[in-house]
Amino acid sequence: MEFKDNAEEAAFRSTVRSFIKDKLPGGLVSMGWEEEGADADREALVKSWRKTLATQGWIAPHWPKQYGGAGMSPGEQFIFNEEMAEQRAPQVGGMGVQMIGPTLIMYGTDEQKAEHLSGITSGDVQWCQGYSEPGAGSDLASLQTRAVRDGDDYVINGSKIWSSGAHRADWMFFLARTDPDAPKHRGISMLLMPMSSPGIQINALIDMSGRHVFNQEYFDNVRVPVKNRVGEENRGWYVGATLLDFERSNIGASIGMRHQVNDLVTFAREAAKTGSVPVQLTNTVKAELAERAIEAEVAKLISYRIISMQKRGQVPNHEASMNKNFRSEAGQRLAATGVKLLGLYTNIYDGPLAPQKGRLSRQYLSSVSATIAAGTSEINRNVIATRGLGLPRG
Numbered sequence: 001m002e003f004k005d006n007a008e009e010a011a012f013r014s015t016v017r018s019f020i021k022d023k024l025p026g027g028l029v030s031m032g033w034e035e036e037g038a039d040a041d042r043e044a045l046v047k048s049w050r051k052t053l054a055t056q057g058w059i060a061p062h063w064p065k066q067y068g069g070a071g072m073s074p075g076e077q078f079i080f081n082e083e084m085a086e087q088r089a090p091q092v093g094g095m096g097v098q099m100i101g102p103t104l105i106m107y108g109t110d111e112q113k114a115e116h117l118s119g120i121t122s123g124d125v126q127w128c129q130g131y132s133e134p135g136a137g138s139d140l141a142s143l144q145t146r147a148v149r150d151g152d153d154y155v156i157n158g159s160k161i162w163s164s165g166a167h168r169a170d171w172m173f174f175l176a177r178t179d180p181d182a183p184k185h186r187g188i189s190m191l192l193m194p195m196s197s198p199g200i201q202i203n204a205l206i207d208m209s210g211r212h213v214f215n216q217e218y219f220d221n222v223r224v225p226v227k228n229r230v231g232e233e234n235r236g237w238y239v240g241a242t243l244l245d246f247e248r249s250n251i252g253a254s255i256g257m258r259h260q261v262n263d264l265v266t267f268a269r270e271a272a273k274t275g276s277v278p279v280q281l282t283n284t285v286k287a288e289l290a291e292r293a294i295e296a297e298v299a300k301l302i303s304y305r306i307i308s309m310q311k312r313g314q315v316p317n318h319e320a321s322m323n324k325n326f327r328s329e330a331g332q333r334l335a336a337t338g339v340k341l342l343g344l345y346t347n348i349y350d351g352p353l354a355p356q357k358g359r360l361s362r363q364y365l366s367s368v369s370a371t372i373a374a375g376t377s378e379i380n381r382n383v384i385a386t387r388g389l390g391l392p393r394g
């Protein structure tokens with residue numbers, strides 16, 4: 001792996017860097033776990049930033065230009081994501097950009113593309129993902145929500161759970177069982193439905209950090225036109241796995257981890273000097289902070305390994321699982337070190353006495369779900385053991 005940019009990459013990096021420096025609205029920085037429930041002022045800044053990125057096709061940088069993207073290669077996306085993270089600029093695409101947009105580009109009808117893609121790249125239409133069910137998470141192919149054909153519609157009954165942002169979304173893309181007699185991966189179809197459809201009930205699920213991020217939905221005879229099916233009937237399992245030419249290193253999260261370590265160290269230094277918060281800067285905590293700094297660097301190197309594979313045309317497989325596990329578990333360790341540093345002050349979330357405006361406290365609670373969301377640590381370890389180490393399936 002060549003760590004240095006070649007001339008072309010350096011020029012591209014410089015363009016992206018200057019653009020962000022010039023155009024990112026003052027005061028708007030990515031806040032990670034605080035993104036949900038932002039106040040109206042922040043919403044307005046995010047909206048203006050979204051418009052600015054849209055002018056360049058940078059809301060969906062990996063999409064082909066004809067669909068409103070920037071046609072970036074994985075290498076260019078890596079530089080773009082690295083620069084966005086370095087300057088703490090929020091990414092604003094969401095599930096529309098990462099998931100359903102690429103799927104429609106690959107499998108959608110012309111009508112579906114015309115109806116949905118521009119709303120995603122402009123940021124005007126928000127999407128949510130309805131995959132998980134109360135009885136189907138890691139073993140997603142066991143899903144039971146039914147879609148029964150009735151004339152030009154499917155009639156949907158069942159329930160989805162953990163759907164992030166469903167209460168704010170305009171549309172949901174979801175998987176439903178269209179053939180209950182077929183082997184379980186083969187009887188599933190992907191469908192699109194407006195969240196305003198009659199028969200959908202959305203119940204809020206409040207997470208342990210007190211945030212309303214995800215939801216459970218109940219479908220009672222919801223009608224979805226057959227024209228809203230993406231790809232062939234009963235092929236939804238394969239349609240749902242589309243990624244397009246997507247950069248998978250997650251360099252943004254690796255850099256975010258380094259920012260968090262640095263912020264914690266700066267905070268500890270200042271608090272120790274001014275006495276604003278009685279930080280527990282013991283030798284143990286100092287040693288842990290050093291470990292966390294090393295881990296942030298390791299996370300970055302794993303990201304580099306993945307992008308170097310993609311640049312060579314290889315598809316990261318167990319490497320992506322290693323990356324996800326390392327980042328999510330190191331994130332939990334980082335939050336736990338922060339809690340040791342702040343001691344009882346971790347319990348203060350708001351007001352003048354809350355260290356770092358309660359960010360660390362919220363991160364400590366939110367980080368728990370990181371090893372569950374988007375593939376659990378155990379499932380990823382299975383992938384590493386079988387596909388990476390060649391061990392037999394248990």
Ligand SMILES: Cc1cc2nc3c(=O)[nH]c(=O)nc-3n(C[C@H](O)[C@H](O)[C@H](O)COP(=O)(O)OP(=O)(O)OC[C@H]3O[C@@H](n4cnc5c(N)ncnc54)[C@H](O)[C@@H]3O)c2cc1C
Pocket residue numbers: 128129130131132133134135136137138139161162163164165214369370372373374375376377378379382
């Ligand atoms: C923050 C967050 C956001 C999410 N957003 C969405 C969303 O927008 N849309 C959506 O559809 N879903 C979403 N999910 C759901 C997520 O995809 C599931 O939680 C995840 O797939 C795990 O499924 P489960 O919760 O049913 O756990 P289960 O699959 O029931 O797993 C329970 C435990 O058993 C372990 N386990 C299961 N199978 C195996 C195995 N074969 N070998 C070893 N151990 C195993 C798991 O690792 C886990 O520890 C979200 C989850 C979180 C936490």
